[in-house]
Amino acid sequence: MRATTIHAPFDMRVEDVPDPVVQDPTDVVVRVLRACVCGSDLWAYRGESARQPGQRIGHEFLGIVEAAGSEVTGFTAGDLVVAPFVWSDGTCDYCAEGLQTSCPRGGFWGSVGSDGGQGEAVRVPFADGTLVKLPADAASDDRLLTALLALSDVMGTGHHAALGAGVRAGSTVAVVGDGAVGLCGVLAAKRLGAERIIALGRHTARTDIARRFGATDVVAERGEAAEAAVRELTGGQGAHAVIEAVGTEQSMRTAVAISRDGGSIGYVGVPHGSGTGLDLSVMFDRNIALRGGVAPVRAYIPELLPDVLDGTIDPSPVFDLTVGLEGVPGGYKAMDERTALKVLVKP
Amino acid sequence: MRATTIHAPFDMRVEDVPDPVVQDPTDVVVRVLRACVCGSDLWAYRGESARQPGQRIGHEFLGIVEAAGSEVTGFTAGDLVVAPFVWSDGTCDYCAEGLQTSCPRGGFWGSVGSDGGQGEAVRVPFADGTLVKLPADAASDDRLLTALLALSDVMGTGHHAALGAGVRAGSTVAVVGDGAVGLCGVLAAKRLGAERIIALGRHTARTDIARRFGATDVVAERGEAAEAAVRELTGGQGAHAVIEAVGTEQSMRTAVAISRDGGSIGYVGVPHGSGTGLDLSVMFDRNIALRGGVAPVRAYIPELLPDVLDGTIDPSPVFDLTVGLEGVPGGYKAMDERTALKVLVKP
Structure with missing residues (x-):
């Protein structure tokens, strides 16, 4: 064959x-x-x-x-x-x-x-x-x-991320990553009853799909500007449920920064690099959980x-x-x- | 005054x-x-x-x-x-x-x-x-x-760790750290119905308290020998719920190593050092969660x-x-x- x-x-x-x-x-x-x-x-x-x-x-x-x-x-x-x-x-x-x-x-x-x-x-x-x-x-x-x-x-992996992020009815969710898994994370979050879904992404072809899948907001900025934009959309608090679908140190850093205190990061991006994108002191002070892995x-x-x-x-x-x-x-x-x-x- | x-x-x-x-x-x-x-x-x-x-x-x-x-x-x-x-x-x-x-x-x-x-x-x-x-x-x-x-x-912090570790009735729990918080973690795990509680510690005065608080097993080894001992006690799989009550890179590394796949680390030791004790690739492959923080x-x-x-x-x-x-x-x-x-x- x-x-x-x-x-x-x-x-x-x-x-x-x-x-x-x-x-x-x-x-x-x-x-x-x-x-x-x-x-x-x-x-x-x-x-x-x-x-x-x-x-x-x-x-x-x-x-x-x-x-x-x-x-x-x-x-x-x-x-x-x-x-x-x-x-x-x-x-x-x-x-x-x-x-x-x-x-x-x-x-x-x-x-x-x-x-x-x-x-x-x-x-x-x-x-x-x-x-x-x-x-x-x-x-x-x-x-x-x-x-x-x-x-x-990708659909099961997006679902795994949404579960790891603790998405439930009424949640505010942020999704880091506009690839197929991130988009399926949007769809999974919507399916689990999320009320607000903030998709981070710069490519309109992709963020258009995110909107079709249930994203209520799109943040096209990157880095600190993206973090500020998510905070502004969430009354300064951040998102209780964050889906991390990239796996780089930068994306993990963004995920921590846009999490609400007491929130959870559902991570399914295959990690490249060690845990150095995770500032454990910040996660500790703010009780941010990390749950996920290979779906x-x-x-x-x-x-x-x-x-x-x-x-x-x-x-x-x-x-x-x-x-x-x-x-x-x-x-x-x-x-x-x-x-x-x-x-x-x-x- | x-x-x-x-x-x-x-x-x-x-x-x-x-x-x-x-x-x-x-x-x-x-x-x-x-x-x-x-x-x-x-x-x-x-x-x-x-x-x-x-x-x-x-x-x-x-x-x-x-x-x-x-x-x-x-x-x-x-x-x-x-x-x-x-x-x-x-x-x-x-x-x-x-x-x-x-x-x-x-x-x-x-x-x-x-x-x-x-x-x-x-x-x-x-x-x-x-x-x-x-x-x-x-x-x-x-x-x-x-x-x-x-x-x-310390009692509330031990309880927070046990919740973060996902302790429930019948759980197998491992506790890293034999200070007052770790010992209260043993007590909290017992209170939540843990069936087996493995306390890691070398000081018999402390591990005696751990036993009094409900520890069923004590592992006095350190590092890789401790990891091997916990694996042996758990049929090779590790503990589903791990309480991390130290906060150093070494203790976090031990906590990851003794976690069962799909398990959770409840961490309440104030982190000293960054996330470099966390091998995210290992946590990803084995779906190990990290939950906790300041209680x-x-x-x-x-x-x-x-x-x-x-x-x-x-x-x-x-x-x-x-x-x-x-x-x-x-x-x-x-x-x-x-x-x-x-x-x-x-x-």
Whole structure:
């Protein structure tokens, strides 16, 4: 089959690789209908996260089950399924608690020896623990299929951030980061009943989506000017719930600065740099909490799925460029240069 | 009156200072019956927190109301009262929410221009918002009075840490720090229903109190050996709730290392050093939360007071040395040299 591989920074290729097959009785093989490129894939693309030459890539996909191992009970050939961005066994303590990202037998798509989502097909370990079935008729609804793909990562990650930030009915929320995750954070906050949602971002194409997703205010300033703007919008106090969807020291510093005393930062931007963006003394004096991390998306799909199916939430606008599999390298380039927000792949 | 002052590092004095009087109609003056020395006072004593020469000190006290301003409605002369370690107006948004430490009109005892607890009397601003009345007959019960004094800081701070750590019925809790706050954290965790409480500490006099307060296990090792010991006690996973009651980079590093994935660190040790003890990448991968800060003790006194009065909790064993007011400088020396755990002052 054809699949995307990464050979060096900025050297993405689409190549012939072995067809995936059922290896363990708990595996299924999924034929990919939709995949996409994630902001976190760009860390590998830019060489800031190490990869072995030829390693697969892509951790978001949905598709049709093509073959199932003898011990798989939940899926059969022909099922439409979505995969969260990690696989997990579904039986350990952590899986039982809904923290599948900590499953000792879990792993990331595209890690050495595994298939990535940006290819024609994927061998899925622990299929019963990992995959979630979708209604078969969704396969013929292009818009819906795109919205459902967001459940593999960005929508669940935005939801995780909103939970970490403690968003509830009536909350005032600020969102740092105007990428797909930040935008999905807006959508998640709105879904949880936030009354006021302040989106920080300079790109009107993105902040327009934020407004469509429920943002009531947009702050286009950066740094201290942005902090001042959020304070002015919140009677000088800051936002009780802050979603941090970037992961840099600067964004963390902004998140702390715009938090209300007693508030919480829900952080889902993969941290680059240490904790030095966090001024613990400020957080201590103001009782600001930090909660988040890698989102256990698998736990959230059952909760979010009905709302996507009935249109209560529609994350599909975060995809603004569609490519075929051979167009994936160009998709990376477009996202790296910020001419695309998030690239949809139709193999 | 006589009161403790700090003139330079290691230069504590007991001197004649002006008698406090009602200045604002919302003030009361409290004659101090019991005060104490806090571990955080030692930062000033050691010169690690700056003080002006002659500044007052001490932020924990209880006593008898001697005079009340014309607008004070909750207290009259003769009332037995306990003060939390900050004063607060009792009327702002933050006070209404139980985050009195963020009251814009609040302040710390011993800050420039205010009285400290380690003296014969204290002028208390915003008395109605700040003080809590105690039963009059407690004044004649020496042991109970000492236990009630702990409500001014360490017991409420331990409770704040336990809440931040997410302690609930059945929790496995680890406590970093064997000072008075850490020990009160053990007591608070036990009170909240923790099933297993692992106290980290090397001083048997202290860990004996921890056991008396409800610790089920004691880990005397330090650093990586301590981390390994906690992992072994918890089936390799770590503790879901970690109380961090020290505030150094090393203690924060230990707290992260012994947290279970998905767990929470309740931190109440005043941070010295930046966030560099926090490895955000580790916290991110394992979904470890950080919650805490300066404890809004005023909010917790009404909840904890009945349990102290009926003996359900008795924090009085954290006081292991009693001095008169003239003995306060010696009390600092004893705590600094760790020959005393916490010094009780009877002016």
